[in-house]
Amino acid sequence: MKIAEVSEKYGLSLDTLRYYERIGLIPTVTRTPNGIREYGEMDIKRVEFIKCMRGAGLPIEVLIDYVALVQVGDSTVEARKEILKEQRELLAAKITDLQKTLELLDYMISVYENKILTKEQGII
Amino acid sequence: MKIAEVSEKYGLSLDTLRYYERIGLIPTVTRTPNGIREYGEMDIKRVEFIKCMRGAGLPIEVLIDYVALVQVGDSTVEARKEILKEQRELLAAKITDLQKTLELLDYMISVYENKILTKEQGII
């Protein structure tokens, strides 16, 4: 798969994909003899993973560390698990937070709706 | 309430509070005769609101618009409600997204746990 297809498929710009590669997030992309990137199955999976994690706000730094450990091999399984667990907890906390904000928004919207209704009915 | 107390109470830096004021997020802070900020009850409420919304990732731009409408008065109730509704939908979608990512993290962690267990048991 060439870079344009990957870009299209995952909604990441060409620049972003190349950027991710040069900072070490997708360091394994092979090249054709004339230097063109050819994303293999594993690269695609990694793009998917990175996109998902970035979408959840995991910092690039953390992902770089994680990917570097993957490159090292099986000896880093424990360390990798710890990174994921830590990020999992952060994410869970964040979701709880967002849900509270969502409730507040719903409440405020309902207040506005009552306000409008009251006005329409000429009450007050 | 002086700025240091507000900062302490809500975990926003002095600089951030002054920044929020100068960009129009908390435009109503009164001053003592010698120019010191004195946050009133409404200002405190607004700080709380802004902090909450920023925590959920609502862009400052949107909040500026919202706050500006509040300043205008009752005629903008409908427009304000629309802003909140739009942001509510975005937030709800985001939460759904994060939950999927959370599940993926949980799955990956469980895979790592099995891997480690298998290794400990000497199977494979």
Add this chain to the structure above:
DNA sequence: ATAACACCTGGAGTTAGCTCAAAGTCAAGG
């Protein structure tokens, strides 16, 4: 064979959202 197109590189530029620094004012304590 020449133009258009997709790709490449290295490095600079951009955006959001703060964060800091310098220089100044004012009130209280030793």
Add this chain to the structure above:
DNA sequence: CCTTGACTTTGAGCTAACTCCAGGTGTTAT
């Protein structure tokens, strides 16, 4: 009286994460 400390302003600086640009190479279509 002088220093300390909390406040003030303006404007510059910073970080994360892209995003763009200039100049170059290689393949494809007319």
